[in-house]
Amino acid sequence: MTDATRLRAEHLTKSFAGRRVLDDVSLSVAKGEVKGIIGPSGAGKSTLIRCLNGLEPLDTGRVWLGADELTARKADIDALRARIGFVFQDFNLFTHLRVADNLMLGLRRVRKMDAVEAERCARAELDRVGLADKWQAWPAELSGGQAQRVSIARALAMAPEVMLFDEPTSALDPQSVGSVLRVMRELVAGGMTMIIVSHEMAFIEAVADDVVFMADGAIVEEGPAGQLFNTPHAAATRAFIDGIAAAHRGEATTP
Amino acid sequence: MSQWLAFAGSHLPTLLAGTGYTLTIWAVAMIAGFVAGWVLAVARVYGGSISRRLAVGYIELIRGTPLLVQMFIVYLGLPQIGIVFAPLTAAIVAIGINTAAYQAEYFRAGIRAVRPGQIAAARALGLSRGQAIRHVVLPQGFRIALPQWANEVVIELKYTSVAYAISVPELMGRAKEIGAASFRYFAIFCVVAVIYLVLVTVVTLVLDQVERRYGLRH
Numbered sequence: 001m002t003d004a005t006r007l008r009a010e011h012l013t014k015s016f017a018g019r020r021v022l023d024d025v026s027l028s029v030a031k032g033e034v035k036g037i038i039g040p041s042g043a044g045k046s047t048l049i050r051c052l053n054g055l056e057p058l059d060t061g062r063v064w065l066g067a068d069e070l071t072a073r074k075a076d077i078d079a080l081r082a083r084i085g086f087v088f089q090d091f092n093l094f095t096h097l098r099v100a101d102n103l104m105l106g107l108r109r110v111r112k113m114d115a116v117e118a119e120r121c122a123r124a125e126l127d128r129v130g131l132a133d134k135w136q137a138w139p140a141e142l143s144g145g146q147a148q149r150v151s152i153a154r155a156l157a158m159a160p161e162v163m164l165f166d167e168p169t170s171a172l173d174p175q176s177v178g179s180v181l182r183v184m185r186e187l188v189a190g191g192m193t194m195i196i197v198s199h200e201m202a203f204i205e206a207v208a209d210d211v212v213f214m215a216d217g218a219i220v221e222e223g224p225a226g227q228l229f230n231t232p233h234a235a236a237t238r239a240f241i242d243g244i245a246a247a248h249r250g251e252a253t254t255p
Numbered sequence: 256m257s258q259w260l261a262f263a264g265s266h267l268p269t270l271l272a273g274t275g276y277t278l279t280i281w282a283v284a285m286i287a288g289f290v291a292g293w294v295l296a297v298a299r300v301y302g303g304s305i306s307r308r309l310a311v312g313y314i315e316l317i318r319g320t321p322l323l324v325q326m327f328i329v330y331l332g333l334p335q336i337g338i339v340f341a342p343l344t345a346a347i348v349a350i351g352i353n354t355a356a357y358q359a360e361y362f363r364a365g366i367r368a369v370r371p372g373q374i375a376a377a378r379a380l381g382l383s384r385g386q387a388i389r390h391v392v393l394p395q396g397f398r399i400a401l402p403q404w405a406n407e408v409v410i411e412l413k414y415t416s417v418a419y420a421i422s423v424p425e426l427m428g429r430a431k432e433i434g435a436a437s438f439r440y441f442a443i444f445c446v447v448a449v450i451y452l453v454l455v456t457v458v459t460l461v462l463d464q465v466e467r468r469y470g471l472r473h
Binding site: 055 | 378379381391394398
């Protein structure tokens with residue numbers, strides 16, 4: 001491990017009801033690196049990313065955030081999670097709180113900021129995702145794209161060392177996808193360390209430094225984005241990427 | 256008709272004094288039951304095996320026995336082991352014990368209906384399990400439980416009438432006295448029914464506003 005490694009996972013395994021959903025998965029992301037995770041549904045991508053911040057318990061394997069081990073028996077998992085931003089596929093904004101309080105809950109209760117400081121911090125993040133006018137809105141009043149940008153702002157407000165995205169645009173209508181990807185592009189430009197599970201191949205190819213292709217709970221292939229998309233080594237990777245491309249051209253091939 | 260109104264009017268001060276007792280029993284018992292109900296619901300959903308079993312045992316015991324039996328045990332039974340309550344206190348204790356069990360069940364259903372993603376989002380921000388329960392699960396669970404809880408609040412308002420059986424001078428008790436003295440049972444209980452109806456209507460309207468303000472937003 002180099003000093004620049006932000007998040008590192010080694011030999012993760014996990015089974016659900018006798019089925020291996022993670023089979024000896026290892027990966028790491030360096031400071032400022034953007035890692036894309038692609039693969040067919042059921043490949044274990046979401047399980048993997050949820051294991052990286054301990055939302056999902058592991059059977060075996062170890063995870064480190066910087067020099068601190070999340071999987072250590074005495075780990076202060078709450079404090080470590082506060083240093084990792086997580087964006088869910090279906091946003092999971094707190095339905096009983098206005099946008100303002102969604103952003104401030106973690107700042108007040110975890111970061112222990114006073115009300116003035118929390119508000120300043122939350123307003124800045126909401127402004128960053130272009131939704132300053134939604135401060136007093138209820139989550140139910142937002143479009144999908146707006147809700148996802150608020151959830152990104154909520155994660156960013158905690159000043160995370162790494163951001164994890166679990167299919168952030170999969171629950172969105174096509175018009176909303178662009179607004180969310182634009183915000184993510186700005187994060188990439190700002191040097192944020194990110195791990196992104198996504199089916200947006202063009203986006204991943206454009207922003208990721210490194211891409212992991214997963215199938216059946218294991219990493220099939222990992223490499224620089226340009227290489228993995230254009231000259232993949234594994235036949236399974238090629239079949240998946242060709243299938244997606246075909247689907248985009250409107251052919252009746254399912255990846 | 257005018258005869259009825261005159262009859263009702265002459266007894267109105269007595270009936271209103273009784274209504275004061277009715278509302279006192281109801282309000283104090285509901286607040287106590289609200290607090291105890293949350294403790295029981297959280298114990299039942301999140302507690303260890305011992306506190307979970309204690310909560311289930313309490314809830315099933317109370318829901319499985321009549322309110323009148325519970326009230327007689329509190330008022331007539333407990334003095335035999337040295338615990339003596341005045342009638343009003345006994346009524347509040349008995350109805351509080353009773354409603355706590357029902358409120359606990361409504362709150363439990365609300366807690367269970369909170370979407371798991373809400374808890375995951377709270378934990379992902381770094382909130383501890385206890386903080387996630389307190390700041391996310393309980394407020395959302397209450398909103399989900401609100402319609403059933405409002406129903407319980409109204410039902411208990413009428414159940415306070417059972418307190419007449421341990422000689423609390425609440426609305427029902429006063430009516431029975433007036434009836435016995437005047438033999439005009441039909442008239443007096445019709446008047447009492449109207450008073451309960453007015454109380455329930457007012458409470459229902461207030462709870463509707465609460466639901467409109469705090470109910471689920473989808």
